[in-house]
Amino acid sequence: MALTDLITAFLLLGSLGFFLAGTLGLLRFPDLYCRLHALTKADNLGLGLVVLALMIQSDSWQVVIRLLLIWLLVLVAGATVAHLIARKAQQDGHQPWRR
């Protein structure tokens, strides 16, 4: 097994951790704001690691740039959508969870 494959496997396992944590947060967190937080943070980093793993495996720099662009677009779109959902929830009077 080449070194690049090893790094890829390591990165993918790392991303798996983030996706699992995000999904767990989505299922278990007490209110909408917490769940949004878990989902976006974890997915952004999880996807980032997947993209990084794929970049190492790709043969040409064009593919690397396209992958990077996909990640950046998902970051921007994900952050904005999370903001829009939270904003709408606040306008509708969802109270943040308190212990």
Place this chain on the structure above:
Amino acid sequence: MELALIFDLILLITLIALAWLLLASSDIFRAVVLFIAFGLLLALAWVRLGAPDVALAEAAIGAGITGALLLVGLGRLGSAEHYRGTRTRLTFLQRLSAPVLIGVMIPSISLILLLELSLHASATPGQQGLVNVLLDVSGTNHGVTAVLMNFRAWDTLLEKGVLLLALISIWSLDQARPLFRQNDISPQLTGLARLLLPIMIIVAGFVLWQGDHAPGGAFQSGAILSAGILLAILVGYTLPTRRQGLSLRLLLAVGFSVFLLVAAATLLSSDYLLKYPDSLAGSLILLLELVATASIAALLAAAVVGGHPPDDLSKPVDRSSAVNGGQT
């Protein structure tokens, strides 16, 4: 190979489960969200089947534009409680109809599929060989584009007509109502639109150009452009009123009209509908793809906006009476 099989099986089971959940859901909003998720996974299934052209169209149109269309429609319906259907007692025959229908249809479809598969077990690649032979004279370098714009351009012509007809039907129903409340635009969304709109225009151009030698083309490109138009509308951009009359209608109709003109010209000059002269095929396909992209972008966006422009264009649209504000 084993891993790929497991992935395909999981994908298949998820698709069927999603389809069942969205059909069985009594909450319409939930059903719409599940439908969008279903569309995205279906696009993945098309990729696995080796049909990236269909996958692109499914993701952009099936999940994206149709999803937006359903969400806007849902907003127009008003509060969801109103439309949660009431259940009445079914008669015996009504109760029997669904099981009988499913019991007859599923075995017959399975039987037809099995017969087809056993007949063509040697898995001929369909018309691929023929397409590859004729690709040189088709005016394009991608098989799917050659089929869509040359060998079977007749289908594409009708498709454009159907799309135009659909919008005419929508426009004949009602005047368009604003999609949102004017004072309710998030500055974050405006920022996103400013960042994304130039990128979307470039990507649409790229996808159109790709269509010549790889998966892509007018429909996918038009869908991306229409998503850009909708994003612009959502952050408050409007078409100037003086462009909402004839100019808008010309833009909507230009794809179909030019296609029709080319069809008539080829019929007169060669006795066959849409049989391009070999030397002109490339240029004609490029022209048709360009006007089709413009029309498809405008048509899809106009369909989501839903309804014709105000009759009296001199009157400003009353944005305070937005119907969608409380829903999506």
